[in-house]
Amino acid sequence: MKGTKQILISGFGGQGALFAGKFLAYAGLLQGLEVSWLPSYGPEMRGGTASCSVIISDSPIGSPIITHPDVLVAMNLPSMDKFEPQVNAGGTIIYDSSLISRAPAREDVNNCAVPATKMATDAGVKTLANMLLIGRLLREVDLADDEMVNQVLSKVVSAKHADLLDLNKQAIKLGYEYKE
Amino acid sequence: MEKVLMKGNEALAEAAIMAGCRHYYGYPITPQTEVAAYMAKRMPKIGGVFLQAESEIAAINMVIGTSAAGKRTMTSSSSPGISLKSEGISYLAGCDLPALVVNVQRGGPGLGGIQPSQSDYFQATKALGHGDFRRIVLAPASVQEMASLTFLGFDLADEYRMTVMILTDGTIGQMMEPVSLDFGEPCEAVKDWATVGHKWERKPNIITSLSLQAEELERQNVERYERYKVVEENEVRYEEYRMEDAEICVVAFGVCARVARNAIEEARKMGLKVGMIRPITLWPFPKDVLKKAAEKCHTFVSVEMSMGQMVEDIELAIRCQRPVLCCSRVGGIIPSPDEVVEKLQEAAKMGGKAE
Numbered sequence: 001m002k003g004t005k006q007i008l009i010s011g012f013g014g015q016g017a018l019f020a021g022k023f024l025a026y027a028g029l030l031q032g033l034e035v036s037w038l039p040s041y042g043p044e045m046r047g048g049t050a051s052c053s054v055i056i057s058d059s060p061i062g063s064p065i066i067t068h069p070d071v072l073v074a075m076n077l078p079s080m081d082k083f084e085p086q087v088n089a090g091g092t093i094i095y096d097s098s099l100i101s102r103a104p105a106r107e108d109v110n111n112c113a114v115p116a117t118k119m120a121t122d123a124g125v126k127t128l129a130n131m132l133l134i135g136r137l138l139r140e141v142d143l144a145d146d147e148m149v150n151q152v153l154s155k156v157v158s159a160k161h162a163d164l165l166d167l168n169k170q171a172i173k174l175g176y177e178y179k180e
Numbered sequence: 181m182e183k184v185l186m187k188g189n190e191a192l193a194e195a196a197i198m199a200g201c202r203h204y205y206g207y208p209i210t211p212q213t214e215v216a217a218y219m220a221k222r223m224p225k226i227g228g229v230f231l232q233a234e235s236e237i238a239a240i241n242m243v244i245g246t247s248a249a250g251k252r253t254m255t256s257s258s259s260p261g262i263s264l265k266s267e268g269i270s271y272l273a274g275c276d277l278p279a280l281v282v283n284v285q286r287g288g289p290g291l292g293g294i295q296p297s298q299s300d301y302f303q304a305t306k307a308l309g310h311g312d313f314r315r316i317v318l319a320p321a322s323v324q325e326m327a328s329l330t331f332l333g334f335d336l337a338d339e340y341r342m343t344v345m346i347l348t349d350g351t352i353g354q355m356m357e358p359v360s361l362d363f364g365e366p367c368e369a370v371k372d373w374a375t376v377g378h379k380w381e382r383k384p385n386i387i388t389s390l391s392l393q394a395e396e397l398e399r400q401n402v403e404r405y406e407r408y409k410v411v412e413e414n415e416v417r418y419e420e421y422r423m424e425d426a427e428i429c430v431v432a433f434g435v436c437a438r439v440a441r442n443a444i445e446e447a448r449k450m451g452l453k454v455g456m457i458r459p460i461t462l463w464p465f466p467k468d469v470l471k472k473a474a475e476k477c478h479t480f481v482s483v484e485m486s487m488g489q490m491v492e493d494i495e496l497a498i499r500c501q502r503p504v505l506c507c508s509r510v511g512g513i514i515p516s517p518d519e520v521v522e523k524l525q526e527a528a529k530m531g532g533k534a535e
Contacts, residue, residue: 022185022356029185029358037185037356062441064355067516 001033001142002058006066008083009130010051011075011096016130019156020073021052023134026152027144028056036064049078056143071141073133074100075116092140094133112136114178120171128171135175181362188326189214189353191361192282192346193222195327196254199334199366201280202228203246203253205239207261210294211350212284215256236261240268240281247277248387250374252334252366256282258350259300260291262308269343270309274389276404278337278369280330281315282346284353287512295512296350298434298485304347305463305493312401314408316344316415317462319433323357329460331363338369340411347462349485351435351514417460418469422448426455428527429473431494432483433459435514440483443520450521452528462490467497474498479527481505483520485513503530 007024009017018039028035038053053066068088074080074095080102087093089108097103097113104111114136116129125131138144144152149172157165186194193215196204204219216232223230233239239255246253257265262283272279285300287293304317316336318329326348333344375385391397422444423429432440437458447454457473459466474480480502482491488506495504507523509515 025185025356029183035185035358038351039354061357061438062445063439063517064351064357064435065439065514065516067518 001028001031001056004055004057004059004061005071005141005143006069007054007056007071007073007137007141008051008066008069009054009073009075010049010079010083011130013048013050015050015075016127017050017073017075018052020130020134021054022156023131023152024054024056024137024143026155027148030148030151030155033058034061036061038064049076051079071137073137075130075133076100077102080104094136094140096129096133110140112140113180114175116175119174119178123170123174125167125171128167131168131171132175132178135172136178137175138172139176181360183358183360185356186323186359187214187354187356188320188323188348189284190218191323191327191359192330192353193218194361195330195363196280196334197222197226197228198361198363199252199331200368201252201254201334202226203242203251204229205231205233205242205246205253205255207233207236207239207257209258209261211286211296211353212256212258212282214353215282215284236264237268240265243279243281244268244272244275244277247272247279248275248375250371250376252278252338252368254280254282256284258284258286259288259297262300262303266303266309269315270311270313271389272343273309273313273315273404274311275387276341277387278334278341279343280333280337280346281343282330283348285347285349287510293512294350296435296485296514297510297512298349298436299487299489299510300347301462301484301486301489304345305465308345313342313404314411314463315342316340316411316464317347318344319347319460319462320352321434321437321458321460323352323355323359325460326352327359327361328363331366335367336415338367338371340407342407342411347434349434412464415461416464416466416468418466419458419460420469421456421458423455423457423473425453426473427453427477428455428479428481428524429470429477430454430456430481430483430520430524431459431470431490432456433462433490436483436485439515439517440520442517443483443524446517446521447524450525452524454524465493465497470494470497471499474501477502479503479505479530481507481520481523481527483507483515483523485510485515
């Protein structure tokens with residue numbers, strides 16, 4: 001990957017936005033790139049919004065805070081409503097179209113609808129819609145090939161959940177290969 | 181050594197363990213709770229002590245006891261909790277005991293909010309407790325520095341027998357970045373003053389901050405300030421960024437320095453010659469390098485998450501020779517690069533003329 005990518009992932013608490021961000025951050029780290037990962041934190045409750053800002057760059061990173069993302073991964077409608085206007089022109093919005101009923105209104109960005117929750121449920125990996133969206137993101141951002149996906153997953157999936165490793169792989173693949 | 185991805189608070193805690201700290205006392209408060217959580221997980225595995233005290237005040241007093249016994253020890257909290265600890269920090273100074281205290285700041289005053297802030301700058305650098313005393317105040321601007329400055333902090337605390345404070349904020353504490361935990365060996369001082377039992381082989385060591393003889397108390401204070409003078413001579417740390425041809429000098433620490441870096445890049449594209457001096461030690465403050473910068477820079481801009489608390493130190497350092505503007509957001513809001521750029525444009529227009 002060349003240059004700097006600012007990626008904002010946002011959804012309800014529990015959808016795995018933070019974990020998805022951690023995956024991307026590790027993918028950058030393992031390739032020797034500069035990375036930062038910043039969660040939103042606040043007096044939030046279960047079901048409230050959770051987002052994280054991931055910056056991956058080939059040069060040192062200044063502010064870890066993203067005001068204008070290059071890529072927005074929206075996992076629920078409030079996230080789409082809030083962050084759609086902030087996406088850089090020419091940027092990308094990847095969104096879970098099974099949970100977000102409207103398409104982005106912006107015409108100057110690249111829109112990728114993925115019915116991630118439905119696909120994940122159909123495939124029996126209901127909780128991994130986040131990784132499906134990451135799979136789709138990897139088609140837009142050249143950050144990790146199959147081999148790298150395996151390496152990163154072995155870092156971010158804890159030993160306690162080793163049984164989820166293959167399911168994560170499967171979810172990423174599903175997202176990567178999804179055709180609108 | 182392989183770099184790992186860690187939260188700032190966790191990197192800080194791990195570095196403390198690597199520095200030989202085996203006694204952590206704390207009390208939960210957002211946004212520093214990861215420090216305590218990490219210690220709770222790690223300390224029992226390595227024969228260390230994690231103790232959740234009944235209050236912040238109890239925790240700092242446990243630090244006094246452990247330090248008096250010659251062991252490396254620390255406590256951490258966030259703004260309101262640090263106010264509670266201030267009595268104990270003064271006693272640490274009165275006893276000339278080394279300790280590491282971490283403040284992961286949140287918005288104040290009072291209970292305030294839980295979002296990041298730098299509004300404890302005055303408290304940390306000027307008056308963290310009663311009496312004549314100083315603390316070394318280290319201000320990390322990355323997860324790597326959360327670790328490396330904590331490691332260094334324990335060495336400095338031992339060397340000068342004083343409290344070292346890590347002054348950080350919720351953003352640096354909560355964010356993850358790659359960090360290398362390769363520090364070599366800690367330099368733990370010989371603590372012949374520790375109260376560990378004299379076994380009838382030497383005179384008993386007494387550690388107390390009570391001193392009823394005025395002459396003796398004065399002597400102690402003077403001796404302490406001689407030690408502080410050495411700290412001021414030897415321990416000033418800062419980083420210069422694009423200062424080589426700068427006409428405007430940004431001064432910022434912690435996460436604000438990160439934001440300012442983006443703003444400086446933007447301003448440079450507009451043709452403004454901007455650089456930054458980032459204090460790493462807030463006390464001792466990097467006075468000399470700022471004074472020198474005043475020879476070339478016509479305006480200074482303090483970027484901070486407090487109502488201009490650092491402005492006074494910059495003005496003092498440069499002897500008020502140049503105007504000092506302030507770009508600040510408070511209450512838990514971080515200034516955006518755009519806001520900083522706007523202030524830099526204002527600074528450029530002033531061209532050194534007083535406000």
